[in-house]
Amino acid sequence: MQRVDTLIHAGWVIPVEPRESVLEGHSVVVHNGRIEAVLPRDQAEAAYTADAVHELGGHAVIPGLVNAHTHAAMSLMRGLADDLPLMTWLKEHIWPAEGANVSHAFVDDGTRLAAAEMLRSGTTCFNDMYLFPDAAGAAAEAAGIRANLGMIVFGFPTPWANTADEYFERGIAVHDRFRDHPLITTAFSPHAPYTVPDESLSRIATLAEELDVPVHIHVHETAHEVDEAVEQDGRRPLERLDSLGLVGPRLQAVHATQLTDDEIGRLAENGASVVHCPQSNLKLASGFCPVAALAGAGVNLALGTDGAASNNDLDMLAEMQSAALLGKAVAGEPAALPAEAALEMATLGGARALGLEADIGSVVAGKAADLVAIDLNRVATRPLYHPVSQIVYAAGRDQVTDVWVAGRHTVSNGHLTTLDETELLERADGWRDKLAANA
């Protein structure tokens, strides 16, 4: 008998790799933060004893969800400005509020609040794009959640940096600080083609190769963005990014609601990922990402919530359901984006986009033990024909009971083990008062 850290006896294990696999009555064996084995329960019990044994018979265990695009600290701006189109929302509400209020302390508190919401709803990894990424990293560390921090770049001053050189210096300092961290990685995160000049974008193309990191950017979010670029520059933004060397396997193209067939082909040929944010696109009326066409062309698809100021939650289960339903509506085809494909987008697709597929995204021996247990023994998900159908089309985040990140039990029976929720709420209220006073 081998002694290990944790044994999870599940009703079903949904490994995601291979896509259609559902392992009934299986156990996940966890040791030193990694998945040691996934076995039928009787075999696991015959071979292993564990310090912690979890009986989760009515539960499905899935890979930790990967939120592939968010602005975590914007949880403190949830509900600040609703029901507006993107550029009015940004220019008249969000950017002024950020200019007046965002600081290291704001990002620390906002990211902790977001991490609590994400962990409790089954997200174990988030791809962040926000000011003060050093504070976001420290908050993620405290929460015990995996994070990819944005080395952000804008073409104008913000509370984080004033000049192009300052953005690069500060971003690279964050990269260096977290270089060997077990849960934290970095990406270049130029905000968008319309806010970052060519010189900075080509510098990013070179540095991303040197540092071996992805490039995370909002692109083709609205028709207005594309039309304005064509008017000013004679080219569509993706063409401009391509000419600057940014359309390649490192690219995480966020939103991509406006794509021609040629552009879909170009993304596929170059191995780029698209990060679909259906609820933010719906709320800002930005447009519809052609996910079925992208999947058909072989483009890797990931899923993100965007920030809580435009979503207005960080709930990846709900996002999966929206993606699956909208994918069918946009394609005019109910077979487009089946439940298994939506789950893959929210897990392995995100891991691939972040360059972390060797480590996370599926429940496979050797990968990190980023795991989520969902209680299917509830009225919302019974009777049960297909666990994956219940997870994608019916389950709510209140059904997430247990979460492990690299083997650490961060949510236990619905309770966060790493952060004090009462304190998070008090601080959130404090920021609400400050933002309201500064408005």
Ligand SMILES: CSC[C@H]1O[C@@H](n2cnc3c(O)ncnc32)[C@H](O)[C@@H]1O
């Ligand atoms: C580079 S820091 C992130 C920056 O992005 C802003 N933002 C939030 N949501 C969106 C969106 O959907 N499109 C474009 N920009 C967005 C956020 O307020 C920060 O300023």
Ligand SMILES: [Zn+2]
């Ligand atoms: Zn965004």
